[in-house]
Amino acid sequence: MKLSTVQADAIQELGNIGAAHAATTLSQMLGSTIEMSVPAIKVIDLSQLGKYMGEESAAMVAFELQGDIPHGGYILFYITRESAVRMTNTMLGMTEINRPLSEMDQSALLEVGNIMVSAFLDATAELLGFVMLPSPPALTIDMAHAAMQSLIAQMQEETNEVLLFSTELTCEEYKIDSDIIMMPERSTLVKIIALLENMVNTS
């Protein structure tokens, strides 16, 4: 899977717009400033996944991409365990850091993930004129690699490499570090690239 510079730039811009909208919602929910990284596009061979995601404990809210393509891939809100505690503490007015994540934390995480991913996909749909809807969310709080690996295993199209585009969202005030990661199926990616190229050519 090789992307040309133009294609990579186009996807980066798409990620930028999606993540900016997601960042705005997070900023509103926390009442604080959110910093956003430049979206990174990574083509990762399956055997090398461990170099990107390891044994670290993280909360991940995953959604299947649905809508105009029924099984379009996955999009997820990723937040380290420590950040997850600090985030729900901020939202729920608690202070204890060394504590297990309760049911309340879990529903807060699901809700935050839901709002952010919906904002991301709304923005990209508007840009592309192509609707990707999030499935109901699924949450896991465990080893990041184990969660990611499970999503890759259930992708529809057999592949030896995955394309991830991820944008880091951080909140300095509350020391929260999170990512929005999109992992489209190959056919979804081809479709998105075609739409983007079409836009560049006609504008």
Place this chain on the structure above:
Amino acid sequence: MIKAVPVMPDHQPQNEQTAMIGIGEYRVGSFPMMTIGLGSCIGLTMYDPNLKLGAMVHIMLPESAGRMDRPGKYVDTAVPLLVNELAALGCKNRSIVAKIAGGACMFEYFGTNLNIGERNTEKVRILLKEHHIQLAAEDVGGKVGRSVTFLPANDGKVSIRRADGTSSNL
């Protein structure tokens, strides 16, 4: 200043580097091997106590459907692959001891219809039986990620580590 000391499995002498086995990869030998973050994937180890040799593979899916490019990725190609590799080194099937870990369902909402973890586990059990290899122990299923360390030189010891920091021997 505190110096970071790398955690070595069972305080092994550090003369042999631990081989990290990624998705679809496998290794054969007597050196320490490790695979991290198994979700629905399976970590399969085979150990020959007579020759003190072993093999480890990180399997992702049950069926290869004829694909030959990454035999370690599928149960139906990975099991014969390990058996053949060990046989080439003189191991006999009846003396090989197999252990498996993984096969979890990390996301309940998605997992219920596809159940890849369970299908992987079931397929490994069948394939091991077909090859007359004893499945000595397993730590499979549930909604938990696992990392596995395999020490062929230390009686084929297999240990499992979970995200909450607990570990156990298999």
